[in-house]
Amino acid sequence: MKPANSPARGKAAVFSGAGLPFRLEEYEIPLPGRRELLIEVICSTICGSDVHTWHGRRNEPTPCVLGHEIVGRIAAFGHHAPRMDLNGQTLSEGDRITWTIAASCGECFFCKRGLPQKCEHLFKYGHNAISPGKVFSGGFAEYCILNAGTGILKLPPQLHDAVAAPANCAVATVAAAMRLADQVEDSVMLVMGCGVLGLNAIAMARHRGASHIIACDVSAERRELSETFGADDFVLPHELCDVLSERTHGRGADISIELTGVAVATTGAIAGLRTGGVAVIAGATMPGARFEMDANDIMRRMLNIRGLHNYAPQDLVTAVDFLADTVDRVPFDSLSGGAYALEQIEEAFAASSALPGRRVAVVPCARSLESNSST
Numbered sequence: 001m002k003p004a005n006s007p008a009r010g011k012a013a014v015f016s017g018a019g020l021p022f023r024l025e026e027y028e029i030p031l032p033g034r035r036e037l038l039i040e041v042i043c044s045t046i047c048g049s050d051v052h053t054w055h056g057r058r059n060e061p062t063p064c065v066l067g068h069e070i071v072g073r074i075a076a077f078g079h080h081a082p083r084m085d086l087n088g089q090t091l092s093e094g095d096r097i098t099w100t101i102a103a104s105c106g107e108c109f110f111c112k113r114g115l116p117q118k119c120e121h122l123f124k125y126g127h128n129a130i131s132p133g134k135v136f137s138g139g140f141a142e143y144c145i146l147n148a149g150t151g152i153l154k155l156p157p158q159l160h161d162a163v164a165a166p167a168n169c170a171v172a173t174v175a176a177a178m179r180l181a182d183q184v185e186d187s188v189m190l191v192m193g194c195g196v197l198g199l200n201a202i203a204m205a206r207h208r209g210a211s212h213i214i215a216c217d218v219s220a221e222r223r224e225l226s227e228t229f230g231a232d233d234f235v236l237p238h239e240l241c242d243v244l245s246e247r248t249h250g251r252g253a254d255i256s257i258e259l260t261g262v263a264v265a266t267t268g269a270i271a272g273l274r275t276g277g278v279a280v281i282a283g284a285t286m287p288g289a290r291f292e293m294d295a296n297d298i299m300r301r302m303l304n305i306r307g308l309h310n311y312a313p314q315d316l317v318t319a320v321d322f323l324a325d326t327v328d329r330v331p332f333d334s335l336s337g338g339a340y341a342l343e344q345i346e347e348a349f350a351a352s353s354a355l356p357g358r359r360v361a362v363v364p365c366a367r368s369l370e371s372n373s374s375t
């Protein structure tokens with residue numbers, strides 16, 4: 001769709017703070033700047049962090065347009081906008097794409113040291129206060145402007161919108177955790193937390209050839225789902241020590257991935273490692289999960305403890321490849337919490353809050369709602 005043919009105004013659901021209703025407002029649809037793209041949003045899934053913000057457990061600058069797990073179609077290119085995606089495929093108007101959760105400058109101290117996700121000029125979709133002319137920066141709107149430095153990826157047709165949308169947050173974060181864990185093949189892996197990220201971690205570890213996967217969660221209701229995603233054992237926290245010991249001849253896991261943000265789970269992820277094992281800590285999205293460690297334990301057991309925040313563009317490529325390769329055998333659809341129109345965003349957030357292990361989709365155009373349910 002060319003902007004000249006599109007309606008001059010587009011809707012956005014503006015979030016003004018916890019406890020306040022979203023305001024559905026219309027704004028002029030901007031032309032993309034020189035290195036920007038204009039995207040028509042097809043589907044955005046509500047991430048756990050959006051729900052935390054909605055409840056006031058996280059603070060974002062307001063007013064803002066939330067939503068960062070986004071699938072859209074290219075509506076227009078700025079004159080110097082990228083014409084190739086992260087895989088080197090040509091981009092054209094109408095292409096169905098997703099993109100990195102953040103745009104990085106490529107030139108600052110951290111970008112030059114392999115940490116684009118910690119860019120000094122990082123722009124994160126769905127996390128910015130809106131201002132005149134800068135409204136379309138999140139997923140819960142009809143349009144989104146992609147900034148320079150965003151990694152774009154065309155989506156393969158076998159991934160329908162609601163399965164593809166979490167790729168650019170939940171699944172890419174899991175892909176980054178696997179990259180930090182390094183030797184996933186033939187490993188015994190411990191996954192702490194069986195929410196959307198944990199289930200994706202289980203499935204990705206299985207796909208990468210992990211020899212044994214132990215999933216741990218406080219909710220026994222997640223046993224069946226974790227097994228359908230590929231876990232060999234599901235344990236409640238009090239069972240973890242015994243099962244881990246039994247499965248590893250008392251040595252512990254090669255890798256643990258911590259996705260809960262709870263101090264006791266982080267302690268368990270580190271205590272459960274074998275000598276020389278790797279723990280990736282990716283769940284502590286809010287401050288306060290304090291725990292004690294003995295430096296002697298880190299030293300003698302030669303532990304590798306790695307923090308993960310955001311991810312690098314290559315992780316999004318890994319995430320989408322993983323979804324495309326496994327969508328026929330992994331029940332990603334079972335994580336769906338339904339689809340809502342933009343006008344129903346309050347209901348969508350209430351549903352997401354009530355279904356913490358699911359991804360609720362917001363589809364800004366009614367047309368998208370129809371195609372989303374039919375694909």
Ligand SMILES: [Zn+2]
Binds near residue numbers: 047048068
């Ligand atoms: Zn997210």
Ligand SMILES: [Zn+2]
Binds near residue numbers: 111
């Ligand atoms: Zn940078």
